[in-house]
Amino acid sequence: MANILGNLTQALFLGLVLLAGMIGYNLSAGADTMAVVMGTLRTAHSWAGVLWIGLLYYFNFVQIPTMPSVPAELKPGVTKYIAPKALLYFRHAALLTVILGLAIAGHAGYLGPALMLQEGFRVIGIGMWLGLIMAFNVWFLIWPNQKIALGIVDGDADAKAKAGKTAMIFSRTNFVLSFPMLYCMIVQGNGLGA
Known part of the structure; x- marks a missing residue:
């Protein structure tokens, strides 16, 4: 074993x-076969979401606060090996979570009403919009800046510092948004969606 x-x-x-x-x-x-298919999609959506948000929490609870205390000679171990791999899973988990969530909502018939925040779908709709904003931040704000900060893309010391700060601010933005997003996703299934 x-x-x-x-x-x-x-x-x-x-x-x-x-x-x-x-x-x-x-x-x-x-x-029912369709119930099994939908249950499997929801499981995959939840799994991808746990990976995404788990890595978001890793970055915000562990990596970001710890990096200032890591000795300079050890930082490349994080910036060249750990962070790029974690960011690979992070951004692809975000994408998979969104794709599966939209597919589930589309198949269940509430994609449009939720995105338009119609009555009965407002809570899940708010959660979906928060998730979409967070995924946008991952792909178009955090990742491009992390590439500079980690030296994957060329940049001088000032550009790296600025990119690192920008990536951190949007990572923290996603951290903050994750709380209401998770609440919205969970309570809708408990009949609290308004």
């Missing part, structure tokens, strides 16, 4: 096999 769990790819594959087993179980137990 240590061989499987010690390898991320194998552990991911094992998790997907277990997920497929649960899906197969529901189908064999006579569950």
Whole structure:
């Protein structure tokens, strides 16, 4: 078991096999196929969202506050190896979360009413708009500035410092927006959507 769990790819594959087993179980137990498909999409949406917001919280609770205390000779370990990989998963998890969320809302028939904040869909609509704003920030404000700050794209010391500050401000913006966004996403399913 240590061989499987010690390898991320194998552990991911094992998790997907277990997920497929649960899906197969529901189908064999006579569950409605469309309900299983929608449940699977919601699971994928939730998984991607947990990855996205989990990395957002990692950046804001761990990496950003810790970097000033990291000795200069150790910073490249973070800026050249850890941060670029974390940002890769971060931005793609944001994209996948949005695509799956829009697909779920579209299939369920509430995409338009939610985005237009119509009665009965305002809470989920606000959550969707917050998620869209946050994803925009990831792809068009945080990532371009992080590329400069991390030296992936050329920039002098002043450009790197300015880009790092801009990326941090929009990361903090997303951090702040994540609280009402998560609330809106969760309470709509509890019948509190107005």
